[in-house]
Amino acid sequence: MTQKLSLLALFVFIFAFAAKAQDIDLNKMLEEEQAKEEKGKVHYTEATFKTTRLINGHSIENIAPGIMDLKVSHRFGTLNSGAYEFFGLDNASMRLGFDFGITPRLMVGVGRSSYQKQFDGFLKYKILRQSTGKRTMPISMSVVSSTMVTSLKWSDPTRKNFFTSRMQFAHQLIIARKFSESTSLQLMPTIVHYNLVPKANDPNDVIAIGFGGRQKITKRISINAEYYFQVPGYKFSGTTDALSFGFDIETGGHVFQLHITNSRGMTERTFISETNGKWSKGDLLFGFNISRVFTIKKPRKK
Amino acid sequence: MKLFLLVITGWVFCAAATTDPVIYTSNNGSVNFRSEAPFELINASSKELKGAIDASKNNFAFRIRIRSFEGFNKPLQKEHFNENYLESEKYPEATFNGKIIETVDYSTKGKYTVRAKGILSIHGVEQERIIKSDIEITGNSIRISSNFTVLLSDHNIPIPRVVKEKLANEIKVTINTELFAK
Structure with missing residues (x-):
């Protein structure tokens, strides 16, 4: 009995001292609590790229619902056209586009390019969002579907021409991952469908695989690269793969994208399947995209 | 008998030790900040302020997740x-830890104005600050409200020239929270 009691006494003392000696670190306590809470939440990765376009093509980004993004893009002539053409600056083509965010996952856009007098429209839907925390998703994935209509005059007005012959379609899957705060990469398998092809032995479906990425060099500037590899046998004869490099420069509500590319067009079919400039020959074009966002519908106050 | 006494004193000690650190905590305090620049007024708030006060030592700790700000x-x-200003990926939280300068009687109800002295850490930059706060002891809780300013330049957050007229260097912060005894 006495033994038991003495043991108990010892326990009680140890307990009392332990409690006394323990200096409660409030900061640590909150930190642990926070960490525990974070595990129970899903954190979606944001800002994989600065804007919805990488260079010519789409990036994984969507614009927020209720936002309109005005995009003005220019491509000048080739740099190797010489001093007479002022290294291409005399010869500009442009695309004016309006993109709208509908839901956090869906955006739509329309545009008009001076090159080949094209109209285009697209839908972009985010299927997967990269996340950490309660639900871990290593990648983001989007699907982009665009339709292009060329409004050039018929090359042969005497034969029977169909409106559908003016249409092309491009479908892309975009798989992206933000590896770190400054590095993001994406993969873009693409199929471009032509209702009417330029030459008899050209395929109606062009298949390409795009690779792209960005590396931030400062908080507001990043270097981007984009390459579309056309699968042999599913490409037009005499075309080259589109390869582009550029900078994203962000200033408040604007994003400026400056780039060097070997393609003239700014719609999927023109840069993926109809690029014919060669980097080795200096058939390079300087271009820029300017993006300006406007709030057209205020989000509801919570 | 002696042993029995020992046990009793032990218990008393133990009880004294356990009642000693009374900790008040909260998980859902509100933080609001305001930038009043000539061309733009920016407002954002969060309801995820975590706070803790150790009444026995007059210590406190506060913590807020930067990404929780909405508005x-x-x-x-x-x-x-x-992305660009608070860099919340690198510095996910802002904290304020320290000690209340005045001795507060946590057992009597009433309102006090106290000065909280501690280290304010925002954007990874630590500043020693004395922040005046109004506190109210209600019996089982402590209500805290405080207004203070944070200078972006104190925390190494530069304002780019193009937004100079749209973003104030002096940010007004309001805090409201109620901490309950744990």
Whole structure:
């Protein structure tokens, strides 16, 4: 009995001292609590790229619902056209586009390019969002579907021409991952469908695989690269793969994208399947995209 | 008998030790900040302020997750706030830890104005600050409200020239929270 009691006494003392000696670190306590809470939440990765376009093509980004993004893009002539053409600056083509965010996952856009007098429209839907925390998703994935209509005059007005012959379609899957705060990469398998092809032995479906990425060099500037590899046998004869490099420069509500590319067009079919400039020959074009966002519908106050 | 006494004193000690650190905590305090620049007024708030006060030592700790701030004038502004200004990936939280200068009698109800002295850490930059706060002891809780300013330049957050007229260097912060005894 006495033994038991003495043991108990010892326990009680140890307990009392332990409690006394323990200096409660409030900061640590909150930190642990926070960490525990974070595990129970899903954190979606944001800002994989600065804007919805990488260079010519789409990036994984969507614009927020209720936002309109005005995009003005220019491509000048080739740099190797010489001093007479002022290294291409005399010869500009442009695309004016309006993109709208509908839901956090869906955006739509329309545009008009001076090159080949094209109209285009697209839908972009985010299927997967990269996340950490309660639900871990290593990648983001989007699907982009665009339709292009060329409004050039018929090359042969005497034969029977169909409106559908003016249409092309491009479908892309975009798989992206933000590896770190400054590095993001994406993969873009693409199929471009032509209702009417330029030459008899050209395929109606062009298949390409795009690779792209960005590396931030400062908080507001990043270097981007984009390459579309056309699968042999599913490409037009005499075309080259589109390869582009550029900078994203962000200033408040604007994003400026400056780039060097070997393609003239700014719609999927023109840069993926109809690029014919060669980097080795200096058939390079300087271009820029300017993006300006406007709030057209205020989000509801919570 | 002696042993029995020992046990009793032990218990008393133990009880004294356990009642000693009375900790008050909260998980859902509100923080609001305001930038009043000539061309733009920016407002954002969070209801995720965590706080703790150790009444026995007069110590306190506060913590807020930067990404929990909502509001702003447009979604892109929130993105830039996280990406370019607060860099919330690198510095996910802001904290304020320290000691209350005045001795507060936590057992009697009443309102006090106290000065909280501690280290304010925002954007990874620590500043020693004395922040005046109104506190109210209600019996089982402590209500805290405080207004203070934070200078962006104190925390190494530069304002780019193009937004100089749209973003104030002096940010007004309001805090309201109620901490309950644990």
